[in-house]
Amino acid sequence: MLDQYTGVAIMLLMAIGIAGGMVLMTSILGPKKRFADKMEPFECGESQLVSPRQRFSVKFYLVAVLFVLFDIEAVFFFPWAILFKRLGVFGFVEMLLFILILGVGLMYVWRRGGLDWE
């Protein structure tokens, strides 16, 4: 029963290996010049201009909420994709309707300027 996860395990090990290897290599091979400004936790070694703990604009939150909503939409595609052939035309129309309703939402967001930054 666990045989089906062999691929997952191999991929997991490779991902850990690649990510860990990159961090390890840069920490071993990379040059290390420490000075006060570089050790500041903000703006990549530039001098800190303002406190990093600032109140952020609600614009960021709109992006996050839209991301969550379309993420939930994406989850519905997983079982649908698996069953695509078995469900036939019925499943196709069903999903088309689902996407259409969400497409209306996307159009609304677009028209109201929810995708623009300013």
Next chain:
Amino acid sequence: MELLIFYPLAGFSLMLALGVVMNKSPIGSALCLIGMMLGLAGIFALQQAHFIAILQVIIYAGAIMVLFMFVIMLLNLKGTDTKWRARERNTLLTVLTTFLALGVLYKVITVIFEFNLDSPAKVPDTFGTAAVIGETLFTDFVLPFEVASILLLAAMVGAVVLAKTKLD
């Protein structure tokens, strides 16, 4: 073999769950929560509940955590904030949460003793796989599935209305 995978995963999840509660910085807590959810996803996958495992990774560890991060950013929490310092030593809150935790613990223990763990509920092995869930979702529960899209639409409209309204 299954237990050999289950126990490390469970221990990993529990440790990170403790990390969420004990961590001083909210960002650290959020990172621990992501790790804990990934551990939970592993446990779900071990129970053949592949769909919930996918949900756990994509929705919880992905989307909900992004939302949490944004809340942390928006709230502008500072460790030195006097309001939060005062809340750390609030006797009323301490007593209340202790009672709540004890109540939950009591319920959990009674449920565990009531259930006969030797005869688990009879469901097929493939009960939680994406194919089986999809089959019921796309045939028996077509209407709720389509209504879900309308719910998402409403949420979208609500988010835009709330965030795009100019406050003057």
